Structure formats: structure tokens, C-alpha cells
Amino acid sequence: MARYDGLMGMIEYEEFLGNLAIVREGIGRACELAGRSVDSVMLLPVTKTHTSEVVEYVSRAGLRVVGENRVQEAVEKKVGVKGDLRWELIGHLQTNKVGLALRTFDRIQTVDSPGLLMKLNSAAEAEGKVMPILLQVNAGEDLAKYGVSCEGADKLLELALSLRTIRVEGLMTIPALSEDVGVAVRAFNRLREKRDELEDKFGVKLPELSMGMSGDYMEAIKAGSTIVRIGSGLFGRRS
Ligand SMILES: *Cc1c(COP(=O)(O)O)cnc(C)c1O
DSSP states (O other), X not given: OOTTOOGGGOOOHHHHHHHHHHHHHHHHHHHHHHTOOGGGOEEEEBOTTSOHHHHHHHHHTTXXXXXXXXXXXXXXXXXXXXXXXXXXXXXXXXXGGHHHHHHHOSEXXXXXXXXXXXXXXXXXXXXXXXXXXXXXXXXXXXXXXXXXXXXXXXXXXXHXXXXXXXXXXXXXXXXXXXXXXXXXXXXXXXXXXXXXXXXXHHTOOOOEEEOOOTTTHHHHHHTTOSEEEESHHHHOOOO
């Protein structure tokens, strides 16, 4: 049985459209409150654990991108999906899956070590492509999470900038799970400050800040997020 049979969580297209309208309204409201343009935030629907049918909902609704957290799951789903979608990896990438990830995804948001960077760079070189990535930063200093520490991010970026077939587009973070939204807000603000610091130090643009999920995307937008990763808010709770 597939890990993502997701049948329990399968929702109807109409219900998804209703959820989508609610999330878009939330994004719009948060942007308005923050004095930002609504075009400055990308909605990334997270289809992990759901079937390719749900991925097709995304496409049918006119969205052009999905996020998945496992390489193999995305590979299997992609086969069954028509339409022109961009795929983004938002889960931890093991070094032995780098080649497959590179061919499957249009952007990898979870690069957090020199080893992974080097492997991605050689795989991209071999494929003759330039790979867009985000550096995953453990901005909440959460022991249970992947991501380079804020202190380690400078060295990792320096290495990334020296690699010809890697293009760093920004930073990503996953805050610690907490009842207190303040924990996430502190991580979001820390990530933005770190981004600003890195842009100054290296004289580069790091426009993307991937932060915020179903429970905290409005706070994330207030803190400067440009990519909100929404799963349950669109597709219902995962079984
Ligand atoms: C699952 C997942 C999400 C979506 O979470 P929801 O709370 O369901 O919106 C976002 N980001 C990452 C990295 C995830 O793994």
C-alpha cells in the first residue's frame, strides 16, 4: 500500500475550492495589514500524503505549483498528473536521492549542508542544468528540526555562491511545533533578519522567504514571507 493512500483525507473538488477561497482571503487580508502587495506572496499547495487526484485539483483551479516532502512520493504522483505544474521539495533530502530529486523537482527548499550542496551541484552539472534552491535555516534553534543554524548559514551560503550550477533564491524555515504562535513568529522574524544580514554581507539578493503553514501563514506574511506552504488548510487534515 502506498504511504500516501490518503483516502481518508480525500476531499471533493468543490470543498477544495471553498478552502482555497478562504486561504486566499487570509493571504489578502494579511498582505493588506502588512502593507504588502498580494502578488508578493506565493501560495504553495502542499499535496503530501494526498493522491494525484488532489494534485489535479490544484491544476484545475489554475494554480501552477505544488509542494511535496518526499522524493519517491512525488515521482510516483507526477506520473499520474496531467498539466504543467512546478514541483517543489519541502522535505529533508537524503544525499542518495539527490539525482532523482534534481530530475523531479523544479526547486529544492531544504538544502542544509555542504555535502548536500556539493552533491546537488555535481548532479546539476551532469544534467546540464542550474538548480534553484533555498537554504533551510533552523531559525527557531529547534533541536528536532533539520536546517543549518543561523551561525552556520553564512558559510553554507558562501559555498553555494561559489557553485556554478546552484542558484540560491532565498531561505526557508520550519519552526518548532508549539501551541504558542509566538514561537513561530520569533523564528519568522529571525529568518528575515538573517536574510537581510546575508544580503548585506555577500552583496546578493535572496528574495524568497519560505515560511508559514496553515496555522500561522498570516503571521508569516506579516513577518515578510514570500512563500506560504499550505497543506491541511486546503486539503483537510492528513490521515
Ligand atoms: C506538511 C508541511 C507543510 C504544510 O503543513 P500544513 O500545516 O498542513 O499546512 C508545510 N511545510 C512543510 C515543510 C511540511 O512538511
